[in-house]
Amino acid sequence: MNKFWEKFFYVFTWVAQGSSYLSPRAYAILHRMHHAYSDTPNDPHSPHHTENLFTMMWKTKKIYNEHFTFKVKPEERFSKDVPDWNRFDRFADTMAIRIGWGLVYVLIYVLSISVFELAGTHWWMYFLLPIHFMMGPVHGAIVNWSGHKYGYANFDNNDQSKNSLFLDFLMLGELFQNNHHRLPKRVNFAVKWFEFDPTYPLIKLLHASGIIKMKTIS
Structure with missing residues (x-):
């Protein structure tokens, strides 16, 4: 941008x-x-x-x-x-x-x-209210704790990253940690047919409007 x-x-x-x-x-x-x-x-x-x-x-x-x-x-x-x-x-x-x-x-x-x-x-x-006051750290804690302990893995990344599918929608795609660690430059964090990254359509909209420019990586 x-x-x-x-x-x-x-x-x-x-x-x-x-x-x-x-x-x-x-x-x-x-x-x-x-x-x-x-x-x-x-x-x-x-x-x-x-x-x-x-x-x-x-x-x-x-x-x-x-x-x-x-x-x-x-x-x-x-x-x-x-x-x-x-x-x-x-x-x-x-x-x-x-x-x-x-x-x-x-x-x-x-x-x-x-x-x-x-x-x-x-x-x-x-x-x-205390959760609201600290919503940034709380969100980060959920993503990094759950995303490296609970769920399933599509890839062997030599770490403990997981896809916490049932919580992922609430975290707007960020709990596809295993996918993200394998493909860190991929805009869409979802990989399998049953996975959905709710932020991806918004990113495509920002791209279409010219606010951001997505790059194609070979």
Whole structure:
């Protein structure tokens, strides 16, 4: 995509993730490391080299912060051509901004449940707020834990990546981890006839509209 759309989606990422915003630059570096070191001790988020889900999340947070703050210089193969807007990242990462998003979520819950009493809403839904506050890390934890522990494998990738078919639709295709690790440049994460990547049609639409340009790889 061109620089305008890169900046647009940088901001759109912030709007979508809100209080749990993750820098596209730092995330891209960790994602490339994950592929290079999949399920080895150097993998930033492997369930097979941490005691439990929470220690995996904490390890990922530590490595993420090292790259977000530029305390660690990544190898060029991990940082080459990644999106980088450090000024915006620093703004989006401020505690005031994160708390502001949290207050927006609380307000939406209060208006939906207590004020307007929308159909289907109940008081116990307030217990979902912590998940909403941390939806970025929660999503990442589900993908990296489940996608490397539960499911089936179409390919032998010399790692523990799996396709968690029943959860995949909820994760918008990201739980086809085994397929993705075998074919990391393939836009459609689904491979078998019974698999469906719900994000792929959206990517094709973005391509058709000229917002992004998919490349054909031989």
